[in-house]
Amino acid sequence: DAGVIQSPRHEVTEMGxxxxxxxxxISGHNSLFWYRQTMMRGLELLIYFNNNVPIDDSxxxxxxxxxxxPNASFSTLKIQPSEPRDSAVYFCASSFSGTGDTxxxxxxxxxxxxx
Amino acid sequence: GESVGLHLPTxxxxxxxxxxxxxxxxxxxxxxxxxxxxxxxxxxxFIIDIRSNMDKRQGQRVTVLxxxxxxHLSLQIAATQPGDSAVYFCAEGLNYGxxxxxxxxxxxxxxx
Numbered sequence: 182d183a184g185v186i187q188s189p190r191h192e193v194t195e196m197g198x199x200x201x202x203x204x205x206x207i208s209g210h211n212s213l214f215w216y217r218q219t220m221m222r223g224l225e226l227l228i229y230f231n232n233n234v235p236i237d238d239s240x241x242x243x244x245x246x247x248x249x250x251p252n253a254s255f256s257t258l259k260i261q262p263s264e265p266r267d268s269a270v271y272f273c274a275s276s277f278s279g280t281g282d283t284x285x286x287x288x289x290x291x292x293x294x295x296x
Numbered sequence: 297g298e299s300v301g302l303h304l305p306t307x308x309x310x311x312x313x314x315x316x317x318x319x320x321x322x323x324x325x326x327x328x329x330x331x332x333x334x335x336x337x338x339x340x341x342f343i344i345d346i347r348s349n350m351d352k353r354q355g356q357r358v359t360v361l362x363x364x365x366x367x368h369l370s371l372q373i374a375a376t377q378p379g380d381s382a383v384y385f386c387a388e389g390l391n392y393g394x395x396x397x398x399x400x401x402x403x404x405x406x407x408x
Contacts, residue, residue, distance in 0.1 A: 214396070223385075223399075223400050223401060224340070224385065225398075226395065226396060229395065237395055272339050272340070274339075284330055284342040284345055285330075285342075286342065287332075287341070289337075289338060289339050
């Protein structure tokens, strides 16, 4: 398996534009997580899905952020409109949640710069 | 999230020495803990985990110790190598890790 795949790797956009980040989890995993990483706040959980259903979105900063998981192999995180303070590295991770080990495997991340 | 800013704790060790990285977790109800390693430009990578019913777990060159009384977790790396240089995060979770909370991280620098 190629691991968790995120695209794009880098995104530079102007303030006010819509940004869509994409994630393909590891095949067979049933949990998917979106994290944001900044120097000031470290790694923050934004939202996670279990069996394609959003379970906890309390980490989503505001209504400008939305996430979807239409099927088990794809998820998107959308920011509309984007602002400079959204600049960060966004990670997607997936895991298999059951009764055994459930560590999350991370993608390479998308570095977002909003100018 | 917790504040990191420019004050990320840094641990410098000589190559070949043992490293100990510490982490204080916040939730006494957390039942699952993981150490991750993050190299520059990459996503966090799983190193080792431990459940709350254990106080020690060993892997290859790494040992995790859990002290629930003081809510403290440590990662020991034996014979530290240059490839170990990275930022190390502890993460705590509940109910088989459905909602991980990450610590602020510690930067490990291995000196030649």
